Amino acid sequence: METHFSKQQLKDKDNRSSEKILRKCVHCGFCNTTCPTFDLLGDELDGPRGRIYLIKDMIEKNKPANEKIVKHIDRCLSCYSCMTTCPSGVNYMHLIDHARMHIEKTYKRAFGDRFIRNLLSQIIPYPLRFKIVGMLIFLIKPVSFIFPKRIKEMIKLMPLSFPKRNLPKMKIYSVEKRKRAVARVALLTGCVQQAVSPQINEATIRLLNRHNIEVVVPKGIGCCGSLNYHLGKSDLAKETFKKNILIWHDEYLKNGLDAIISNTSGCGTTMKDYGFIFRWDDDLKKKAKKISELTKDIAEYLNDKVKLNFVEKTMKEKKYKIAYHSACSMQHGQKIHKEPINLIKKTGNIVFDIPNGHFCCGSAGTYNLLQSDIAKQLLKNKIENIKKIDPQFISTGNIGCITQISQGTKIPILHTVEIIDWYTGGPKPEILKRI
Numbered sequence: 001m002e003t004h005f006s007k008q009q010l011k012d013k014d015n016r017s018s019e020k021i022l023r024k025c026v027h028c029g030f031c032n033t034t035c036p037t038f039d040l041l042g043d044e045l046d047g048p049r050g051r052i053y054l055i056k057d058m059i060e061k062n063k064p065a066n067e068k069i070v071k072h073i074d075r076c077l078s079c080y081s082c083m084t085t086c087p088s089g090v091n092y093m094h095l096i097d098h099a100r101m102h103i104e105k106t107y108k109r110a111f112g113d114r115f116i117r118n119l120l121s122q123i124i125p126y127p128l129r130f131k132i133v134g135m136l137i138f139l140i141k142p143v144s145f146i147f148p149k150r151i152k153e154m155i156k157l158m159p160l161s162f163p164k165r166n167l168p169k170m171k172i173y174s175v176e177k178r179k180r181a182v183a184r185v186a187l188l189t190g191c192v193q194q195a196v197s198p199q200i201n202e203a204t205i206r207l208l209n210r211h212n213i214e215v216v217v218p219k220g221i222g223c224c225g226s227l228n229y230h231l232g233k234s235d236l237a238k239e240t241f242k243k244n245i246l247i248w249h250d251e252y253l254k255n256g257l258d259a260i261i262s263n264t265s266g267c268g269t270t271m272k273d274y275g276f277i278f279r280w281d282d283d284l285k286k287k288a289k290k291i292s293e294l295t296k297d298i299a300e301y302l303n304d305k306v307k308l309n310f311v312e313k314t315m316k317e318k319k320y321k322i323a324y325h326s327a328c329s330m331q332h333g334q335k336i337h338k339e340p341i342n343l344i345k346k347t348g349n350i351v352f353d354i355p356n357g358h359f360c361c362g363s364a365g366t367y368n369l370l371q372s373d374i375a376k377q378l379l380k381n382k383i384e385n386i387k388k389i390d391p392q393f394i395s396t397g398n399i400g401c402i403t404q405i406s407q408g409t410k411i412p413i414l415h416t417v418e419i420i421d422w423y424t425g426g427p428k429p430e431i432l433k434r435i
């Protein structure tokens, strides 16, 4: 694609990166065929190619964002399905991130929109605040009909109770006494996940410890920062990124880390991008790059680095038909797809890909709250495709997808790590006791 940035404009680092990306696009439109919003809405401007034109026009001409641009950019899920399809290697992720920052700087959203986005930014990354709000919502749920649509959607998605933790909060989870640790990893315990599904982190820690891997959860690390980043609140997000990078890097230098494990693929995708985000920061760029290199999704790490010890007795138990839901951030953001399927297959169960599995379930961070109509349609399609498999349960590697999909079906849904934990000596997941 021809671009016309001035020399002055190209002094800006973000313009410079975006210009390079734009020049790779050859307008072929292949990306439109796998874009969920283009598929659903049929408008060129709701597909990647159309959005790329909108972004180019806005950034190249240094125009403030307007209602039309914001509408179509906001409708993008950041699912990156278009990046998997693009034959020219257009990094749409970095382009849309730039566009979101530009929108945040140049466009004043309506009061209601600003209010909701600020609310999400101030609640979701903080597990304690999230739980408090959850309890308040429990009280007001019976009168939720009096609230505006978006608030009603938030109330609906909020869990009614928060499960208790079984593992105590510790900085270091050591391997069994008398055993020697073969590796040492840091675990991102995340924000929402530790409040709504603490069993996922617990399964991860148990499983790693059982395979003689020490797990460290450094104090001060909570959210990965991606929520604010995708809301366009880049300054707020960068504060979190910076804090995380410094804490993990310090741990890496002082005590050694073989990997930083993420068991939420949405977070892992952002952590793997820290190096790019701080590429111009002389103080942080090397550290950020190191943290990105160390980051591994739990499925990727288990598949590539760990010789799993499966328990024969569990392997002989009933076999399940499992539908594997490949989260967008996993398959398109991190290009991890065969690894979790491979792991599940090792348990002896039968695992199927969901038809049209490249399409998003509608979760996409806060998308199901901010664009609920599109998200509901995507969820409906996803559930119809899951039903074609008729599975006994569903597995995935992202808490957002677990929350979203469970809104549309009663079929149990488990994080992949819970399955592997169970088959290597951990407890049988509670929800499987009913089937």
Ligand code: SF4
Binding pocket: 034, 035, 036, 037, 038, 046, 047, 048, 051, 075, 076, 077, 078, 079, 080, 081, 082, 083, 092
């Ligand atoms: S990120 Fe997803 S929704 Fe956005 S343009 Fe690409 S394919 Fe479409």
Ligand code: SF4
Binding pocket: 024, 025, 026, 027, 028, 029, 030, 031, 032, 048, 049, 052, 085, 086, 087, 088, 089, 090
């Ligand atoms: S597939 Fe790639 S090159 Fe073709 S229009 Fe989409 S982004 Fe541009």
